[in-house]
Amino acid sequence: NNSIWGNNMTNNEYGIWFDFPSSNNVISRNNITANTFMDIWLSRSSNNTISGNNVNNGKGILLRDSYDNNIHSNDVTDSEYGVVLWYSSTNRVYRNNIRNSRSGGVLLTYSTNNNLSENKVIASNNEGIWLEFSSENTIFGNYLENNQWGIHPWYSSNNEIYHNNFVHNTKQAWSEESINIWDSGYPSGGNYWSDYVGVDVKRGSGQNLPGSDGLGDTPYIIDLNNRDRYPLMNPWTLDTTSPSITILSPQNTTYTTSSVPLTFTVSEWAFWMGYSLDNQAKITISGNTTLTSLAEGPHSIIVYANDTSGNMGTSNRVFFTVQMLPPRPVGGYSVAINAYVTAEPLTPYLTLIAIITISFTTISRKTHKKQNNPPKHT
Numbered sequence: 206n207n208s209i210w211g212n213n214m215t216n217n218e219y220g221i222w223f224d225f226p227s228s229n230n231v232i233s234r235n236n237i238t239a240n241t242f243m244d245i246w247l248s249r250s251s252n253n254t255i256s257g258n259n260v261n262n263g264k265g266i267l268l269r270d271s272y273d274n275n276i277h278s279n280d281v282t283d284s285e286y287g288v289v290l291w292y293s294s295t296n297r298v299y300r301n302n303i304r305n306s307r308s309g310g311v312l313l314t315y316s317t318n319n320n321l322s323e324n325k326v327i328a329s330n331n332e333g334i335w336l337e338f339s340s341e342n343t344i345f346g347n348y349l350e351n352n353q354w355g356i357h358p359w360y361s362s363n364n365e366i367y368h369n370n371f372v373h374n375t376k377q378a379w380s381e382e383s384i385n386i387w388d389s390g391y392p393s394g395g396n397y398w399s400d401y402v403g404v405d406v407k408r409g410s411g412q413n414l415p416g417s418d419g420l421g422d423t424p425y426i427i428d429l430n431n432r433d434r435y436p437l438m439n440p441w442t443l444d445t446t447s448p449s450i451t452i453l454s455p456q457n458t459t460y461t462t463s464s465v466p467l468t469f470t471v472s473e474w475a476f477w478m479g480y481s482l483d484n485q486a487k488i489t490i491s492g493n494t495t496l497t498s499l500a501e502g503p504h505s506i507i508v509y510a511n512d513t514s515g516n517m518g519t520s521n522r523v524f525f526t527v528q529m530l531p532p533r534p535v536g537g538y539s540v541a542i543n544a545y546v547t548a549e550p551l552t553p554y555l556t557l558i559a560i561i562t563i564s565f566t567t568i569s570r571k572t573h574k575k576q577n578n579p580p581k582h583t
Contacts, residue, residue, distance in 0.1 A: 210234045218242045220263065225249030225270075233257045240264065244284070247271045260284060265306070268293045277301060277515075287326065290316040290339075297476075299323050299515065306330070310352065313339040313361075320476065322346045323443065329353065333374065336361035336383070346441060349374060358383035365389070368441045370397045380431045387425075387433040394420050395433035397440045401425050405438045448473050448510045448518030455496070455506065455525040463527060467506070468493045469520065475510040482506050499527045 210233040214220040220237035223230060227250040234257045237244040244263040245255060249270045258279045260266065265286035266276060271293045279301045281287045287303030287310040290296060299322040303310045310326030312335045313319060322345045326333040333349035336342070336358040344366045349355040355374035358364065359381045367389040371377040377398055388395030391410040401421060408418035412435075425433040449472035455465045467480065467490075479487040482496065483504055496506075504527065508520040 206230065208233070212236070213238075214244075215239055216241075219246055220244040220260075221246070223247045223250045223253065226251075228252045230254075231256075235259070236261075238262055243267050247274060250274070255279065265289060267291065268296060272296060275299075281306070283307075287311055287324075287329075290314070290319055292316060294318045296320070297322075301325070302327075304328055309333075309335045310349075311335070311347075313337065313342060315339060317341045319343075320345070324348070325350075327351055332357040335359070336364060340364060344369065346443070348372070354379050357381075358385055361385070367393070367395050368437075370440045372397075372399045372440075378427045378431075380428055384430045387427065387431060388435045391435055392418060392420070394435040394437050395425070397437040398425050398433070401436050401438075403436065445516065447516040448475055448512050450508050450510055450518050450520035452506070452508055452520050452523050455504075455523060457524055459526040459528050460499075461528060461530050463497065463499045463501075463529070465496045465499060465525070465527070466493070467496050467508075469508050471510045471518070473512055475512055475518075477511040478509065480506055480508045501527050501529055 206229045208231045209221060210231070213236045215238045217240045219242055220240040221232055225248060230253045232245060232253065232255045236259045238261045240263045242264060244260045245258070245266045247253060247268045251271060251273045253274045255266060255274070255276045256278045260279060260281040262283045265281055265284040265288060266279065267289045268274060269291045272295045274296045276288055276296065277299045281301065281303045283305045285306065285308050287306050288298050288301060289312045292315045294317050297320045298311060301324045303324065303326045306329045309331045310329045310333045311321055311324060314337045316339045319342045321334065321342065325348045327350045329352040332354045333352035334344060334347065334356045337360065339361045340363045342364045344364060345368050347369045349369060350372040352374045355371040355377045356366065357379045360383060362384045364385045366385055366387050377400060403421035403423045405417040405419065405421055407422045408414050408416045412422045419438050421436040421438060425436040451470045453468045453470065455467070477489065478491065479489045481487050487509060503524065505522050505524045507522050510518045
């Protein structure tokens with residue numbers, strides 16, 4: 206829960222070092238230059254944010270055995286590395302500018318379920334993105350230009366790699382002992398490759414129907430086991446549109462149960478989803494769910510969704526009410542109704558019902574007192 210910002214850190218062994226168990230810290234807008242071992246190092250730490258820092262002529266940003274951290278909007282220039290994830294999972298690395306790194310831009314080693322998106326890696330002496338024994342990562346929307354290799358998976362399979370721009374890298378993609386997914390299906394498409402020589406005169410999932418669709422008619426071949434089935438004909442551009450969310454349930458009505466389904470639609474794939482009930486803190490969900498243990502009375506709910514570009518979508522607020530049914534009275538129905546209806550002249554229907562209900566209780570109790578046994582029901 207610390208905030209470290211606006212500092213100048215130069216010519217140290219470490220610029221900033223967080224070790225176990227460091228969490229919920231913010232490292233922002235620092236100038237970190239020429240540190241001999243590591244400029245920013247997080248070890249066994251979680252839920253930290255590293256953003257808006259200028260890192261120059263040092264070793265870069267390293268996470269080891271760390272998870273659920275956000276590393277974004279940093280400028281890393283003339284350093285050994287840009288960002289390194291080592292035995293680290295479920296981190297987000299996005300919108301960083303990395304230039305002229307000596308040993309690689311973004312490196313993942315023994316790391317899984319991370320999200321790399323919208324980073325610019327330019328003029329690295331080695332890989333723009335390097336994967337080593339790393340799987341189940343999403344690599345989306347990055348711009349990789351004039352690197353020795355655009356991306357290099359090494360013994361790293363089952364990663365999703367799509368909507369990236371590979372521009373004039375010496376070797377666009379080099380895959381070793383790895384099988385990965387290089388597109389997100391039709392019609393979303395794959396990656397932009399500056400050396401793709403195919404044409405776009407067909408459309409459809411099989412690219413066999415007349416008419417162009419912005420996707421190449423033939424795959425971009427990386428090797429025998431890796432191919433981009435739907436290469437983009439033009440560079441992918443930054444998504445600035447927030448997801449559209451529609452709540453289907455609950456609706457603006459009254460429910461007679463304390464458990465109400467929460468169902469909704471989202472216009473695009475969401476990195477994070479959650480809801481706020483009655484203006485309380487957001488609760489993370491993975492999809493449709495059920496609101497349980499609702500108190501009687503009025504409620505309101507909003508659903509949120511954050512896409513991989515960092516655009517947060519918000520639904521309209523839905524108002525609804527929970528009102529449990531009162532228990533039904535028991536006993537003496539025929540006695541009360543017959544006794545009263547024959548005793549009074551006809552009255553308007555609604556008034557009669559109200560009087561009968563009141564009289565029912567009174568007569569039922571009196572009848573019960575006069576009899577040795579409870580009245581029989583009909």
